[in-house]
Amino acid sequence: MLRRWGCVLVLAALGLAACDSGGDEPAPAELIVGSWVLVGVSDARGDQTPTFQQNFNSVQATFDADGTYRLVVDLVEGDDLTLSGPYALSEAQGTLTLTVEFGGAPTPVPFGFTFRGEDTLEVRGASNVLNLVLNTTLEGEVVLTLSRA
Numbered sequence: 001m002l003r004r005w006g007c008v009l010v011l012a013a014l015g016l017a018a019c020d021s022g023g024d025e026p027a028p029a030e031l032i033v034g035s036w037v038l039v040g041v042s043d044a045r046g047d048q049t050p051t052f053q054q055n056f057n058s059v060q061a062t063f064d065a066d067g068t069y070r071l072v073v074d075l076v077e078g079d080d081l082t083l084s085g086p087y088a089l090s091e092a093q094g095t096l097t098l099t100v101e102f103g104g105a106p107t108p109v110p111f112g113f114t115f116r117g118e119d120t121l122e123v124r125g126a127s128n129v130l131n132l133v134l135n136t137t138l139e140g141e142v143v144l145t146l147s148r149a
Contacts, residue, residue: 034149043142056076070084071084085100097110
């Protein structure tokens with residue numbers, strides 16, 4: 001009888017191990033690598049994508065495996081904006097921190113992040129920082145939705 005229960009427990013453990021998909025999903029540090037295009041913008045007032053599209057032709061972010069990023073903002077009018085520097089991703093804290101130069105001083109700018117599958121990335125941040133960098137009038141928490149390019 002004890003032997004039969006032992007076999008049942010071993011089979012159950014093997015079944016659970018076979019069902020474990022923990023190793024199948026890439027880590028956020030792997031998922032973020034590549035090029036991403038902004039496809040949606042929302043703030044405290046709701047969807048701001050149409051307003052954003054009036055001022056920006058495109059916004060593309062590229063994250064490299066060496067921990068550097070490049071953000072290219074193609075403006076409808078005026079000079080385009082390019083930001084680059086190091087980034088840090090903390091899965092435990094759920095933060096993506098970009099180092100941006102303000103007045104010649106490197107400044108860490110933290111954002112929250114969530115992957116929606118492998119091809120959609122949501123980045124959350126304070127409107128005051130995004131307004132400063134992008135010259136926008138967003139309010140409250142801003143959610144930027146990016147799709148893999």
